[in-house]
Amino acid sequence: MLEIDDLLESELxxxxxxxxxxxxxxxxxxxxxxxxxxxxxxxxxxxxxxFNTGAIDHELKEIIRVQxxxxxxxxx
Amino acid sequence: xxxxxxxxxxxxxERIDEGIDNWRDSDEFTDAEKLALEFSELMQxxxxxxxxxxxxxxxxxYSTPEMVELGVFIxxxxxxxxxxxxxxxxxxxxxxxxxxxxxxxxxxxxxxxVSHRDDxxxxxxxxxxxxxxxxxxx
Amino acid sequence: MIDPVDERAGAVPGLAETERxxxxxxxxxxxxxxxxxxxxxxxxAMWGAMSEALFEGAVDHRLKEIIRIRxxxxAGDPxxxxxxxxSAAESGLNEDLIEAGCSDFESDPRFDESEKWALRxxxxxxxxxxxxxxVFYEEGKRHFTEAQIMELGGLIALFHGMAVFxxxxxxxxxxxxxxx
Numbered sequence: 514m515l516e517i518d519d520l521l522e523s524e525l526x527x528x529x530x531x532x533x534x535x536x537x538x539x540x541x542x543x544x545x546x547x548x549x550x551x552x553x554x555x556x557x558x559x560x561x562x563x564f565n566t567g568a569i570d571h572e573l574k575e576i577i578r579v580q581x582x583x584x585x586x587x588x589x
Numbered sequence: 590x591x592x593x594x595x596x597x598x599x600x601x602x603e604r605i606d607e608g609i610d611n612w613r614d615s616d617e618f619t620d621a622e623k624l625a626l627e628f629s630e631l632m633q634x635x636x637x638x639x640x641x642x643x644x645x646x647x648x649x650x651y652s653t654p655e656m657v658e659l660g661v662f663i664x665x666x667x668x669x670x671x672x673x674x675x676x677x678x679x680x681x682x683x684x685x686x687x688x689x690x691x692x693x694x695x696x697x698x699x700x701x702x703v704s705h706r707d708d709x710x711x712x713x714x715x716x717x718x719x720x721x722x723x724x725x726x727x
Numbered sequence: 728m729i730d731p732v733d734e735r736a737g738a739v740p741g742l743a744e745t746e747r748x749x750x751x752x753x754x755x756x757x758x759x760x761x762x763x764x765x766x767x768x769x770x771x772a773m774w775g776a777m778s779e780a781l782f783e784g785a786v787d788h789r790l791k792e793i794i795r796i797r798x799x800x801x802a803g804d805p806x807x808x809x810x811x812x813x814s815a816a817e818s819g820l821n822e823d824l825i826e827a828g829c830s831d832f833e834s835d836p837r838f839d840e841s842e843k844w845a846l847r848x849x850x851x852x853x854x855x856x857x858x859x860x861x862v863f864y865e866e867g868k869r870h871f872t873e874a875q876i877m878e879l880g881g882l883i884a885l886f887h888g889m890a891v892f893x894x895x896x897x898x899x900x901x902x903x904x905x906x907x
Contacts, residue, residue, distance in 0.1 A: 514678060514691065536686040537593030545678050548874035549784060552881055555776040559885075562772035563665050564592075567658040573622055575595040576608035577629045578666055583609060583702045584633050585670035585856070588679050588695070589590055632891060637803065639895035641728055653729055654765040660729075660892045661769055668888025671852060672880050675859035 515547040524550040528557055541589055590680045591705070606704045621650035625659055632663045684714060693717060729896055731761030739764050741771040748778055752810050759806065759893065777889065780882040781812070786875050788812065789820040790842055793828035794849040794879070795886050800829055801853070802890035805897050841870035848876075849883050 517540065520529045525543045532540040542560070546553040564574060582589070592600070607615050612626045624647055631639050647656050679694035684705050689697070697713045704710070732739060742764050746757045753759070763770035781791055792815040799807035812820075827835045832846045844867055851858045867876050 517681070517688070533688075535593060536682055539590045539680040539682050541590075541678055541681045544681065545673075545676055546877055546881065548872075548877050549881070551783060552776070552779050552878060555779040556881060556885075559772045559776035560665070562768050563658075563662045565594075566768060567662075567766050568652075568655050569625070569658050569662070570622075571592070572595045572598060572600040572604075573625055574662055575592045575600055576605050577626065577663060578592075579605050580609045580626065580629055581633055581663070581666040582670045582673075584630075585667075585674050586701055587670040587674040588677065588698060588700075588702050589673045632895065636891050636895055644728055644895075656729060657762060657765040657769070660895065661763060661766070661773060661889075664888040664892030665773075665885075666888070667891055668884040668886070671856050671887075672884035675852065675856055675864075676880075677861070 514541070515544045517544070520544060520547055523547060525553055525557075528554070539589070545589075590682075591684070602705045606706065624650055628659055629663045629666075632660075633667050683717065684710075685718070687717075687721070689717070729762055729765070731758050732764045739770075741768070745770045745774050749774055751778070751782060751814065752812050754811070754813060756810070759889075762893075762896070773885075773889070776881075777885050780878065780885055782814070784875075784878040786845070786871070786878050789815045789818055789824075790845055791879070791882055792820055793825055794845065794882065796825055797829045797846070797849055798883060798887045799890040801850070802887060802894050804890040804894035806893045807886065807890045844870050845879055848879055852880075852883050853887060 515523075517529065517533075520526065520540065520543050525547055529540050529543055532538055532543070542557065543553055546556060564578070565571065591602075591605075604617065607617050608622075608626060612618050612623050615623075618626070628639070628643075628647060631643070644656065647659075651659065679691050679698055681688055681691075681694065683689055683694070683697055697710065697717050699707075699709055699713070732742075742760060745760045745764075749757060749760050760770040760774055763773055781795060782788060792812045795812075796808060824837060827837055828846055832838050832843060838846065848859065848863075848867065851863070864876065871879070
């Protein structure tokens with residue numbers, strides 16, 4: 514897992530600064546995938562698109578997200 | 590981890606728990622929302638049961654774009670949460686927004702994901718905040 | 728049932744370019760991006776991540792292609808199971824090797840230990856995730872860097888998730904199976 518300082522020196526710095534400023538989303542997403550900045554960036558864009566855009570109520574998506582994370586025993 | 594914007598819009602941990610543990614019998618969710626939660630559970634555990642008949646039921650409440658949106662969102666999560674589980678890592682932020690080490694995060698959130706209302710999580714978070722307050726110079 | 732968008736690609740912003748990129752895998756079929764295109768931006772964003780995971784990075788693309796097909800078969804998705812990467816074929820990946828990677832690869836001498844670990848990673852992730860633990864990852868680090876392991880993991884997560892979704896559309900339905 515990368516440290517925040519390493520991430521702030523990387524291509525993902527912009528995303529990570531935003532995470533730190535708004536206290537969301539959690540930067541561990543980048544810390545764990547930041548070894549591959551291009552893939553991490555593409556994944557983050559994909560995630561942001563499916564989670565934050567569209568017509569479905571965001572709160573419903575959040576319940577679904579937590580439901581699936583618990584079902585998978587994902588601690589993140 | 591929790592969505593900050595969902596929280597700002599009033600989504601509580603109680604409602605999250607209700608949506609996960611009790612949606613079938615709950616009065617708090619509409620039929621459309623319950624169907625979305627069923628879609629999610631099925632995709633995770635029994636995707637073979639999502640057939641034409643299920644999509645027809647979904648279609649009574651959701652448009653085609655909304656069904657695609659839900660399907661892709663759920664599929665993404667089905668793929669990713671299992672992968673992330675194997676990596677055994679934790680949020681860097683506590684529920685109250687502090688940046689903490691992975692060790693501290695594990696201590697707060699616990700070995701398995703539970704509600705943030707769980708007594709163990711509430712206690713661990715309180716202890717973590719006491720440790721911050723007890724640091725020299727505070 | 729969900730049908731692909733019934734519009735010319737040019738009418739949906741970004742879709743034409745996404746479809747062009749998708750032909751690396753589909754040889755012309757555009758069902759997947761056209762299904763996602765029902766939601767603005769979804770086809771571009773999802774295929775952007777999927778293509779980055781599959782076609783870019785340091786892990787051998789042919790190995791990733793075998794893994795992709797294996798995942799689709801395990802998920803019961805005929806669509807992604809039947810698609811083939813043009814560049815993997817041009818690099819020598821044939822159906823015989825794909826079959827080998829999708830079946831008993833452990834005893835197949837055509838795969839070296841690093842490839843066997845990667846195939847094991849894909850086969851265990853959803854069948855036995857508890858078996859993908861720190862010991863498993865330590866073994867992986869004997870063959871791959873952390874970056875390569877995360878590249879493989881990201882590929883597996885993305886393609887498994889989308890294969891599961893596509894499998895639900897293929898259940899007894901028409902119009903969502905690739906024409907090979």
